[in-house]
Amino acid sequence: MRLYEFVRSFDLAIAWLRHTESKAVHTSENTKPVLTTILPELEGSAAEVFTRNVFFMVRKHLNRQGLLISEGWSEDGGNRTYYYSKYGGHEISWRVDYDRSMEKLICSCMKFESKGIPCAHMFRVMVVEGMNRIPEACISKRWTKGVHCSNNGMKEFVADEQLTQMARYGTLKSSCNTMCYYASYMDDAFNDLQQMFDKHSVDLKEKWIDRGYGGDGFAMDSRVRNDRSRRTFGLLDPRVSRCKGDHKHAEAKKKRKCGHCRLQAGHNQRTCPYKKNSHNTAVDDDYMENCLDDSLEKSFEIGTGCSDSGEWRGQAFVPQPFGSGGRDTGGQQRSPGER
Ligand SMILES: [Zn+2]
Ligand SMILES: [Zn+2]
Structure with a gap:
């Protein structure tokens, strides 16, 4: 999967989550469920406190309290202990401890400890004790309404100063x-x-x-x-690495030198324009004269004493013969193409 494909899918998933959550929040906060049990006080208090989905789970347990059969109770100071078994199955029994001063209920089925919602046995005790609302101690905060915005118990998000600045800059710009x-x-x-x-x-x-x-x-x-190397945040394109045979990013090829005159003038030994004179070790007089005239003309025009075919030594122009003798120094000469 490409990075941009992943980011697109990720955005889609996040958007779906947000939509689902805001829909659930809207249902919990702006609508009221129809009360269906025979205990409207307890059911109403559950509907007030819990979010809608949790309320439906709680109501299931509230309905089941009618199936419990009392196996007796005992009192010890301010605490009462109730014993219950289920209708039709006497082998399992539950024990609920009720702390009257703290209004705290502890059931041996441990449903509240594991899932955070009060169990049928607790509701049974609430009915027996004549409560008309669910006690605070039997409500876990994470299932209540409004917990999503109060952010209780979570570490507060501290925004990086630079990140905030970047985000503001982008917002303003757009x-x-x-x-x-x-x-x-x-x-x-x-x-x-x-x-x-x-x-x-x-x-x-x-x-x-x-x-x-x-x-x-x-x-x-x-x-x-x-500057890629100095950035510490944000999403960047992946680095492009050069692979075998990828010459797109290679540096421009070096111009080939002529094997004859040693100039990088774009010609080779075979097509060298100076080659025709190389077979004479002694440069013939006509050529020398031509060179002299040419370079004199040029030096007056351009105002420089140097030319390609020779150099000024003192006041006298000394033409350099091309060929085997001139090869060693020829490399330093200016190429005709650079003029
Ligand atoms: Zn229980
Ligand atoms: Zn050449």
């Missing part, structure tokens, strides 16, 4: 888009907006300096933002 689009159609709006931007930029920069923010400001910051 919220300008609409304004800029419409303003770009009208002359007066365009001018107004530009003046406003200039004014606010100066004002905000002064404020920024007054409040003592360090750094070089916008220009430097945007350079850092684009």
